[in-house]
Amino acid sequence: MMPWAASNVSPVLQGVNLMRTYGDGTARRSALQNVSVDLYPGQLVLLMGPSGSGKSTLLAALSGLLEPDSGQVLAADDDGRMCDVWQMSAREREAYRRRHTGFVFQGYNLFPALTARQQLELVLKWGENASGGEARRRADEVLDKLGLSANKNKKPAQLSGGEKQRVAIGRALVKNPTLVFADEPTSALDWENGQKVIELLRDAAHQRGAAVLCVSHDARLLPFVDVFYHLDDGRLERRALPAT
Ligand SMILES: Nc1ncnc2c1ncn2[C@@H]1O[C@H](COP(=O)(O)OP(=O)(O)O)[C@@H](O)[C@H]1O
Ligand SMILES: [Mg+2]
Numbered sequence: 001m002m003p004w005a006a007s008n009v010s011p012v013l014q015g016v017n018l019m020r021t022y023g024d025g026t027a028r029r030s031a032l033q034n035v036s037v038d039l040y041p042g043q044l045v046l047l048m049g050p051s052g053s054g055k056s057t058l059l060a061a062l063s064g065l066l067e068p069d070s071g072q073v074l075a076a077d078d079d080g081r082m083c084d085v086w087q088m089s090a091r092e093r094e095a096y097r098r099r100h101t102g103f104v105f106q107g108y109n110l111f112p113a114l115t116a117r118q119q120l121e122l123v124l125k126w127g128e129n130a131s132g133g134e135a136r137r138r139a140d141e142v143l144d145k146l147g148l149s150a151n152k153n154k155k156p157a158q159l160s161g162g163e164k165q166r167v168a169i170g171r172a173l174v175k176n177p178t179l180v181f182a183d184e185p186t187s188a189l190d191w192e193n194g195q196k197v198i199e200l201l202r203d204a205a206h207q208r209g210a211a212v213l214c215v216s217h218d219a220r221l222l223p224f225v226d227v228f229y230h231l232d233d234g235r236l237e238r239r240a241l242p243a244t
Helices: 055-061 090-100 116-126 132-145 161-173 190-204 220-225
Strands: 011-022 029-039 044-048 068-077 082-084 101-104 179-183 211-215 225-231 235-239
Touching: 011 055, 011 101, 029 055, 029 235, 044 055, 044 101, 044 190, 044 220, 055 068, 055 179, 055 211, 068 161, 068 220, 090 101, 116 161, 132 161, 161 190, 179 190, 190 220
Parallel strands: 044 211, 044 225, 101 179, 179 211
Antiparallel strands: 011 029, 011 068, 068 082, 225 235
């Protein structure tokens, strides 16, 4: 059994009673209604739910991008103590995010002017002050693993949707983050590429011990994941995985 699969492992991230509304008056909409969730190292968690149910809002709150109205996001520090992400200063929170989290955005968010390799190198140079040589070596290692060896010097416009999605995943994983968030990473892909993407996320969890939270509409991903949550109108519910 993988060391992080032991039952006494503590969560690396906890969302506790998260509430978030948008707008006010009659336009007021509740996006998260008292959501609590624990993320564990080595686990790939799938979050499903209809459009507008609050999935992106939950990812943003847990990853330190969007402040909840109330509730806590507790993240394990290097000594395993839980620290409230939203009580940190903006600077501390940014440092925490840079150091510990990787985010795969819906729609890739790649820089049009940069090659696949440069997208990954940038993360290492800015995020970790890696030297040019070190950044290139690690970027290449990840791109090779993603089957992108022949595409390293191509810019997004020269890449297919599946290739762009893999570059976006490489960019999120190249720092070896303890937490990985992916917002509908397979939505623009055919099933062959979608399968590759969920396998990469599963490898990040199972082989490296990352806690991975993936949002998707696609029920075909269920056999790949360890835990399954359903979000409906801002309410989160853990569901049993279908028997395989
Ligand atoms: N910036 C925003 N301003 C106003 N309403 C928003 C904003 N972002 C999301 N919402 C609303 O909050 C609800 C949840 O949105 P979201 O988290 O994006 O859902 P999902 O990712 O599941 O589609 C929806 O009703 C959406 O319209
Ligand atoms: Mg969304």
